[in-house]
Amino acid sequence: MNVQTIDYRSATAGGQLVQSLRDTGFAVLSHHPLPDDLLQRLYRQWSAFFRSEDKHRYLMRPTRHSDNTVGFVPADVSETAVGHPLRDLKEFYHVFPEELLPPALAPDTLDYLDRAFALGVEMLDWLQANAPTAVLAALPDRLSSLLSKEVSLLRVLHYPPLVGPDTSVAVRAAAHEDINLLTLLPVAEQPGLQVRDRRGRWLDVNGNRGELIINAGDMLCEATDGYFPSTTHRVVNPSAAADNVSRYAIPYFMAPRLDTVLSDRYTAGSYLSERLQALNRQ
Numbered sequence: 327m328n329v330q331t332i333d334y335r336s337a338t339a340g341g342q343l344v345q346s347l348r349d350t351g352f353a354v355l356s357h358h359p360l361p362d363d364l365l366q367r368l369y370r371q372w373s374a375f376f377r378s379e380d381k382h383r384y385l386m387r388p389t390r391h392s393d394n395t396v397g398f399v400p401a402d403v404s405e406t407a408v409g410h411p412l413r414d415l416k417e418f419y420h421v422f423p424e425e426l427l428p429p430a431l432a433p434d435t436l437d438y439l440d441r442a443f444a445l446g447v448e449m450l451d452w453l454q455a456n457a458p459t460a461v462l463a464a465l466p467d468r469l470s471s472l473l474s475k476e477v478s479l480l481r482v483l484h485y486p487p488l489v490g491p492d493t494s495v496a497v498r499a500a501a502h503e504d505i506n507l508l509t510l511l512p513v514a515e516q517p518g519l520q521v522r523d524r525r526g527r528w529l530d531v532n533g534n535r536g537e538l539i540i541n542a543g544d545m546l547c548e549a550t551d552g553y554f555p556s557t558t559h560r561v562v563n564p565s566a567a568a569d570n571v572s573r574y575a576i577p578y579f580m581a582p583r584l585d586t587v588l589s590d591r592y593t594a595g596s597y598l599s600e601r602l603q604a605l606n607r608q
């Protein structure tokens with residue numbers, strides 16, 4: 327399996343994106359418009375946040391627009407991937423527009439969120455223009471018109487350096503699929519992200535700094551009757567002592583309005599509720 331790197335500026339980028347998502351569920355986008363200096367500021371500001379005790383003042387609470395939570399999620403209540411016995415080794419912060427957010431972090435974080443949303447709209451328009459009409463015909467609207475900024479989630483993840491005895495079983499992020507339509511994830515400064523190919527082998531996602539990983543989520547898979555597969559991925563623990571440092575990642579999970587009918591079985595709302603219950607079962 328070969329996750330394609332696609333140059334955002336290429337005239338055929340849309341077709342390449344469809345092909346790569348079809349083949350692997352993932353793509354890497356180079357030369358995209360999300361500014362690297364903005365991303366670097368986010369890493370700096372959020373690493374300071376996770377180091378400070380202030381984070382406990384922003385403990386997670388229900389969001390206004392979905393069953394999700396907004397705010398800081400400490401490692402001891404973190405998610406447990408379906409089929410995995412232990413919680414992931416991560417703490418994170420859920421950002422939604424106009425909801426709980428430390429004021430010092432708001433300007434750059436919300437600027438990034440707006441830009442990521444605009445790029446996500448463009449990516450879905452690329453899929454719309456390049457996927458077979460029949461695949462998208464059952465959807466109630468154009469893919470990008472289904473998006474909801476209120477339901478879409480910017481997650482800032484901190485995977486602390488590993489300590490303690492049970493790290494051989496617990497992992498930074500156990501194997502899972504994303505719930506949403508499309509995920510935009512800047513290539514992290516530290517390695518660890520892997521995807522599973524059709525034969526069950528785990529492969530590193532080889533993106534370079536400054537590039538953007540794009541992957542299809544389960545809602546896109548459901549809404550296209552499997553045309554766009556949502557590929558299983560994970561974040562493995564550092565293997566060498568020298569790599570045992572904090573890792574940060576900032577995925578943007580783009581989701582449709584909750585009343586969107588995805589299939590005969592699900593609306594986006596019923597799908598999201600079912601999946602969140604499974605993740606937060608412990």
Ligand SMILES: O=C(O)CCC(=O)C(=O)O
Pocket residue numbers: 481483499504511514519559560561574575577
């Ligand atoms: O940390 C990463 O690189 C990916 C995180 C991820 O897959 C997720 O939060 O769904």
Ligand SMILES: [Fe+2]
Pocket residue numbers: 502503504559
């Ligand atoms: Fe994920």
